[in-house]
Amino acid sequence: MAYGGAASVPAAAASGSSAMKQVKLDKESELRIEVNVNTSLRLRLLNGTAEIFGTEMPPENWLTFPPRMKFAIFTWHGATIEMQDNTETDYVADETPMISYVNVHAVLEGRRNRAKAAASDTDASQGPRVIVVGPTDSGKSTLSRMLLSWAAKQGWKPTFVDLDIGQGSITIPGCIAASPIEMPIDSVEGIPFDMPLVYFYGNSNPTHNADLYRVLVKELAQILERQFAGNAESRAAGMVINTMGFIDGLGYELLLHAIDTFQATVVLVLGQDKLCSMLKEALKQKPNVDVVKLQKSGGVVSRNQKFRLNSRSQRIREYFYGLSNDLSPHSSTANLSDLAIFKIGGGPQAPASALPIGAQPVADRMRLVPVTNHSELVNQVLAVSFAKEQDQILSSNIAGFIWVTDVDASRKKITYLAPSSGELPSKYLLAGNITWIDT
Incomplete structure (x- = not known):
């Protein structure tokens, strides 16, 4: 499970795609930035010292930030930032927590x-x-x-x-x-x-x-x-x-x-x-x-439901393709008979006939329920458990994830995307309600 790295871009390349500007920051101030939804943003620290999320910026190195990212550049002692002039929003604030x-x-x-x-x-x-x-x-x-x-x-x-x-x-x-x-x-x-x-x-x-x-x-x-x-x-x-x-x-x-x-x-x-x-x-x-x-920062931006959904989708895409689309996931096909796919929670703890008169069956929230309608798995992200036996699934952590791209019910085959080739670490897979469509 690994992301791609930040791109180091030569100055000539960085300045060629759009107009550049310089922003001077006084001590204990910050530059708050919302990257455009459609384009990335490149910037660098020209002089002084500054940090992003507590991590110091390397001097003179171009950094490339993906679309939609929101962040702030803070300086304790003063700094000058050179950046593309193509952000959704950017402004300097001198009141921060x-x-x-x-x-x-x-x-x-x-x-x-x-x-x-x-x-x-x-x-x-x-x-x-x-x-x-x-x-x-x-x-x-x-x-x-x-x-x-x-x-x-x-x-x-x-x-x-x-x-x-x-x-x-x-x-x-x-x-x-x-x-x-x-x-x-x-x-x-x-x-x-x-x-x-x-x-x-x-x-x-x-x-x-x-x-x-x-x-x-x-x-x-x-x-x-x-x-x-x-x-x-x-x-x-x-x-x-x-x-x-x-x-x-x-x-x-x-x-x-x-x-x-x-x-x-x-x-x-x-x-x-x-x-x-x-x-x-x-x-x-x-x-x-x-x-x-x-105190919360004045730079905190409220995110609507659509933005949150897009962010979740982007996180899943980054898992398979990397932050900069520099990973190459592998498509594989497996027999459904070779896999054991479960959901957690559902089904009554006991049949109604076994309960006291008037009592209602209660769902067992920890019960492992086999997935039988495999067609519903298309576009779902499944977790690959480290469990070696079925009774270990609840207490086992996850080795990684696969994304189901197709289910052939007649041939009882499943096609999925994985971060790498080779056999899955376990036959035990967990399904939930995490879906993704690669657009």
Whole structure:
């Protein structure tokens, strides 16, 4: 699972496709940019120092940003940016919450140092476990990236945990995942896809099967706990956990579940007083948990439903083709008899005849249901489980994904696209409601 890299473009090539302009940034200001929906954007740092999502920009190197991307270039001391004059929107802002964000980083840095100095078999050796919460479009993913990149710049290897099934920062939407961050996150490519730990939920909405969501969150947390137990460095570095923008009702319950399951020690609340107050009240019996409200950036842009759907589609396309269309996925055909395809959840726990009089059968949210109507799989993204036996599927993470392009019911054949050629790691596949059409 890997993205393509940011393109390094010679100055002559960069300046040839459209008019160029220079933007001068004063200290502690930022250039906020929305890339055009149809064209990419190329820019470079001419002088001074600046960063994107907490990662320093390389001087004089041209960077190419894909269509629709939204980001900000921040400078602590002043900088000049040269860029194509073809953005959807770009403007300079001199009021940002970056000072408060970097102050949080400094506090976390102190806790990591204290954890590193403590004996490895004591509770004090656990570094900060930070969970970032807030409503939709409050900047949670951006703040998470900044905290991770700043930590990596100091030599730490924090673990990034992404619980946002709606968008997906580590892998495709419909999953929860975790990955160690060993260096500042690339401004264009995003989170590296080398060896993520991924669990397939199969939907972008947690209300579809909240019980399954809780089970997968618990599985992921338990695996990370075992990894931390044997790695003092990762334990001291701690983790940064990104969450969904679903914060009311069931969403709030799932937030509390995540805080408890991952044993979070710092809760960063972006942009909502009510949520901050509710969490402080709910967590007041846990003195080792700090709830901190932070201002959301004025550069955060509200995204409508159409934009979110397009973003999900783009994430799936990037998985198979790369960020710059530089990957070559492989088409294969397999016998349906050689595969075992399941959905999770559905079907009654017991037949009505076996229930007490008047009781109604209740769906078993954890039940594995074989997919029998294979035609419905066309255009679905299926997860390939690492499970070797059927009873291991719920507790097993995901090796990768395939996209079903055709099902021949008469010949009982399935044609699919995979990131690489060769046999699938397992015959066990999971279906959900993640579909994609290659346009």
